[in-house]
Structure formats: C-alpha cells, structure tokens
Amino acid sequence: xxxxxxxxxxxxxxxxxxxxxxxxxxxxxxxxxxxxxxxxxxxxxxxxxxxxxxxxxxxxxxxxxxxxxxxxxxxxxxxxxxxxxxxxxxxxxxxxxxxxxxxxxxxxxxxxxxxxxxxxxxxxxxxxxxxxxxxxxxxxxxxxxxxxxxxxxxxxxxxxxxxxxxxxxxxxxxxxxxxxxxxxxxxxxxxxxxxxxxxxxxxxxxxxxxxxxxxxxxxxxxxxxxxxxxxxxxxxxxxxxxxxxxxxxxxxxxxxxxxxxxxxxxxxxxxxxxxxxxxxxxxxxxxxxxxxxxxxxxxxxxxxxx
Numbered sequence: 688x689x690x691x692x693x694x695x696x697x698x699x700x701x702x703x704x705x706x707x708x709x710x711x712x713x714x715x716x717x718x719x720x721x722x723x724x725x726x727x728x729x730x731x732x733x734x735x736x737x738x739x740x741x742x743x744x745x746x747x748x749x750x751x752x753x754x755x756x757x758x759x760x761x762x763x764x765x766x767x768x769x770x771x772x773x774x775x776x777x778x779x780x781x782x783x784x785x786x787x788x789x790x791x792x793x794x795x796x797x798x799x800x801x802x803x804x805x806x807x808x809x810x811x812x813x814x815x816x817x818x819x820x821x822x823x824x825x826x827x828x829x830x831x832x833x834x835x836x837x838x839x840x841x842x843x844x845x846x847x848x849x850x851x852x853x854x855x856x857x858x859x860x861x862x863x864x865x866x867x868x869x870x871x872x873x874x875x876x877x878x879x880x881x882x883x884x885x886x887x888x889x890x891x892x893x894x895x896x897x898x899x900x901x902x903x904x905x906x907x908x909x910x911x912x913x914x915x916x917x918x919x920x921x922x923x924x925x926x927x928x929x930x931x932x933x934x935x936x937x938x939x940x941x942x943x944x945x946x947x948x949x950x951x952x953x954x955x956x957x958x959x960x961x962x963x964x965x966x967x968x969x970x971x972x973x974x975x976x977x978x979x980x981x982x983x984x985x986x987x988x989x990x991x992x993x
Contacts (some may be wrong), residue, residue: 706744709747710745766792778796787869812896814982815898816899818977831882838919896989897937898938904922949969954968
C-alpha cells in the first residue's frame with residue numbers, strides 16, 4: 688500500500704507535500720494496527736478519517752525541535768505552547784490534535800522507571816467500591832463524592848443543543864453553534880477527568896495494594912434508568928488510570944456479592960438500591976452499605992501473601 692500511494696501521490700494527492708511526511712507514514716501503521724484489532728475481534732471494521740472529526744497528525748522524534756515553550760512543527764515553523772514540557776527525558780514523538788477548536792501537542796517522553804513507596808504506602812492495602820451515589824468508598828472509611836458533572840451542565844447543554852438544531856446545517860451560524868456545544872462537552876470532560884485523576888492519584892500515593900471490582904460496565908450501561916448516571920461517573924476511566932498509576936492492583940470477580948454478603952457469618956441479604964444501611968443478625972452493623980462492600984472487596988481480592 689505504501690508503494691502504491693508513493694506512486695500516486697505526486698499526481699493525485701499533491702497536498703500531502705504541504706505537511707510532514709511522517710503524518711502520511713503513520714497512517715499506514717495505524718491502519719495495519721486497526722485491521723489486526725478487527726481480525727482479532729477487538730474492534731470494529733476500520734473507518735476512513737473524516738476532516739473536522741478528531742483531526743490529528745503524528746511527528747516522529749527526528750523532526751522535532753523543542754526550545755522552552757516553543758515547538759517546531761515541520762512545514763509550519765515554530766509554534767508557541769501554553770506551558771513548558773515538565774518531564775525530563777528523551778522525546779520519542781509528538782501527536783498534534785484539535786479538540787473543540789483548540790490545538791494540543793501530546794509529547795511522548797522516555798523516562799526511567801522510578802517506583803518508590805512512601806512511608807505511609809508500605810504494606811498498605813485498600814478496597815474500593817465504586818458507585819453512583821458516591822464516586823468511591825474506601826475500606827478505611829474515606830469517601831469521594833460524585834460531582835454529577837453532566838447534571839450540573841444539563842440546562843446549558845439542552846439550550847445549546849436546541850440552538851444548534853434551529854440553525855441551517857452547514858451555515859456559518861451552525862458552525863458557531865456547533866463549536867460552542869463542542870467546547871461545553873470538552874469542559875464537562877475536563878471537570879470529570881480532574882475529579883478522577885485526583886482520586887486515582889490519592890489512591891496510588893497512599894496505598895501499595897488496591898482491590899476493586901471487575902465491573903461489567905458495558906452491561907450496566909444497558910440499564911436505561913441508570914445508563915446516564917453510570918456514563919457520567921466513568922468507571923472505565925477510573926480503572927484505566929489505576930492500572931497505570933498503582934503499584935499493584937487486584938480485581939474481584941464481577942459476580943461476587945460484595946454488598947449482600949455479611950463479612951462475618953457469610954449470610955446473603957436482600958439489598959435493593961433504596962436500602963443504604965447493612966445490618967446482619969450476627970451483630971455486624973448497622974454500617975453504610977458502600978463501606979461494607981469495600982471491606983468485603985478487600986478481604987476477597989487481596990492475596991494472602993500481599
């Protein structure tokens with residue numbers, strides 16, 4: 688495919704000479720990866736990239752120059768960045784992308800591994816129970832509240848969606864309304880990411896072993912009554928961040944009845960969502976259902992040798 692493209696680009700696609708050649712070369716690598724994921728049934732069939740939707744391009748290390756808060760982009764020149772690169776190390780590549788009318792440079796840096804445990808982190812383990820009412824409840828009683836970001840911006844979202852629907856598709860006013868809506872979605876994403884990053888960083892900095900449930904997020908989102916609230920929490924993003932931040936992370940089977948099972952006698956209780964307090968005849972409780980679930984998750988998922 689590269690040979691075919693190289694033979695045709697001068698006559699049929701001359702615009703590719705206006706940008707760095709690594710942008711085109713990377714497209715073939717990404718296409719190969721996409722087809723491999725498709726044939727291994729990890730992703731859907733690859734789709735053509737559409738202009739104006741997730742615009743981005745790749746620059747390899749040999750064509751990158753970085754001086755202070757300036758980045759040199761091939762064929763474009765020096766571009767000023769809002770902040771300096773904070774990570775020391777060897778630069779591997781840069782991916783430049785556009786989100787909501789703003790341009791971002793994602794710089795990949797090779798830095799040495801330095802995993803050091805703090806004094807309060809040594810041999811400390813915690814169970815994490817994720818939920819909608821509370822973002823996370825830890826087995827030691829720490830609680831992270833759910834900000835319900837989408838609900839906070841719901842009125843403004845509705846107003847901007849109505850404004851976009853009233854515009855003629857493709858007109859200048861339609862493009863302006865679309866950009867406003869896109870910026871609001873980006874702001875909601877940033878607020879949600881900020882909350883999750885602060886929580887996962889706290890867990891990684893204070894605990895060496897983290898135990899959480901292997902939640903079936905895709906199946907949970909099929910519940911029409913809870914899908915909006917579940918998507919707003921971002922269970923998948925919490926797991927993704929903890930997997931690369933935490934020193935050790937363990938998962939409890941998704942069918943383990945962490946909320947219903949008594950941690951003392953093992954009796955199963957009926958616990959509908961409206962019932963927020965757990966109490967057992969053996970003497971356990973009354974205790975918050977989320978705290979009880981987090982303690983059960985810790986006992987079930989933490990290996991004996993940890």
